[in-house]
Amino acid sequence: MKRTAQARWTGALKAGQGHVSSESGVLAESPYSFPTRFEDKQGTNPEELIGAAHASCYAMALAMMLGQADLSPDFIDVDAAVTLDQTEGGFAITRIHLDVRASVPGASEADFLDAAQTAKTGCPISKALKPAITLNAQLV
Secondary structure, three states: OOOOEEEEEEOOOOOOEEEEEEOOOOOOOEEEEHHHHHOOOOOEOHHHHHHHHHHHHHHHHHHHHHHHOOOOOOEEEEEEEEEEEEEOOEEEEEEEEEEEEEEOOOOOHHHHHHHHHHHHHHOHHHHHOOOEEEEEEEEO
């Protein structure tokens, strides 16, 4: 399986702009720029896209882990906070924090937390990312 996305940047870093698209069409010429990345202006940015990819991948991985324990979640909500810091070598994603809330009928706290941790390390996006990934998981 292979998925694709495309990006085009035009102009200098601060005055330029880019557009990003995805094979599925969910992203279609979505704008991004220096201000949307570093100045909190409206628009997307690479860190937001990584956060969305990680949150959605993790939710599916957790559903799989719960299913292997014969548990079916009513819902799994995942917020991913991607931190971009300036380091000695330039900017770098230094950590990603996953905040998870789930309703899983019949799950014990211990079983849920075990599945949550297993999903954190087993999620393909987690495997692809190098920063420390932290997790806060709540069974509700």
